[in-house]
Amino acid sequence: MSTPEPEIVVADDTTALIAQAGQRLVYVIVSAQRDRGAASIVLTGGSNGIAILEWLRAHSEDVDWRAVDVYFGDDRFVPRDDDERNHGQAARALLDHVDLDPARVFVMEPSDGRFGDDIDAAAADYARILREHADGADSPVFDVHLLGMGGEGHINSLFPHTDARAEQTAAVVAVTDSPKPPPRRITLTLPAVNRSAQVWFLVAGEDKADAVAAGVTGGDPVEWPCAGAHGSAATVWFVDRGAAAAL
Numbered sequence: 001m002s003t004p005e006p007e008i009v010v011a012d013d014t015t016a017l018i019a020q021a022g023q024r025l026v027y028v029i030v031s032a033q034r035d036r037g038a039a040s041i042v043l044t045g046g047s048n049g050i051a052i053l054e055w056l057r058a059h060s061e062d063v064d065w066r067a068v069d070v071y072f073g074d075d076r077f078v079p080r081d082d083d084e085r086n087h088g089q090a091a092r093a094l095l096d097h098v099d100l101d102p103a104r105v106f107v108m109e110p111s112d113g114r115f116g117d118d119i120d121a122a123a124a125d126y127a128r129i130l131r132e133h134a135d136g137a138d139s140p141v142f143d144v145h146l147l148g149m150g151g152e153g154h155i156n157s158l159f160p161h162t163d164a165r166a167e168q169t170a171a172v173v174a175v176t177d178s179p180k181p182p183p184r185r186i187t188l189t190l191p192a193v194n195r196s197a198q199v200w201f202l203v204a205g206e207d208k209a210d211a212v213a214a215g216v217t218g219g220d221p222v223e224w225p226c227a228g229a230h231g232s233a234a235t236v237w238f239v240d241r242g243a244a245a246a247l
């Protein structure tokens, strides 16, 4: 399946990057709600993934939050109240402050959740949730999957040269040896990311420039996982000047 050429949006700084991506996200959500009655987004961790949620908290008066399905691209398999949880960070930044329908917020279980310390059961549960909202496929067609990115090109918890990155079938896998701590995580895989209509990267800093260049110019996705992520309708790289330095 061919994918559209990536679009690159270069912002002067992180504040502008987040505002540009935030404005466009509001537009996509409002358009989807007008056309289909609902929108679906996949959240991500990291400083930019959380910063866009803080931006939305202040600028999303046009969004009907009760008609947004919220998923997570990955989360750390640590206790619910651990500061490392992407869900907790997202809740503090946005989710606790807008009128979401709790039945439409799909959280990966923590290590003290319904499955206790059984990470495989917790990952299987999230796979079940995705299937239930996927019209016969393994994962939904998300309107927008947000992605942060590490300097070595990792996205979600898909790190270079790992089985999780190489997964071709399952939509969700457990990771127990993440090279970046904490070691245990649950993550959507590239097949799930790539079912999204739009995949958006939020990337700042010159230390990410080589990975951005690899991602944009079709580098080897084994080496640079970001290069394997594409939306079916659009792939957008929101980058600051530093992250764009090698383009």
Ligand SMILES: O=C(O)[C@H](O)[C@@H](O)[C@H](O)[C@H](O)COP(=O)(O)O
Binding pocket: 044, 045, 046, 047, 048, 049, 148, 149, 150, 151, 154, 155, 156, 157, 180, 181, 202, 204
């Ligand atoms: O799971 C993690 O360990 C991090 O959350 C990580 O995946 C992060 O999202 C990226 O490294 C981008 O982070 P920044 O947006 O802070 O650059």
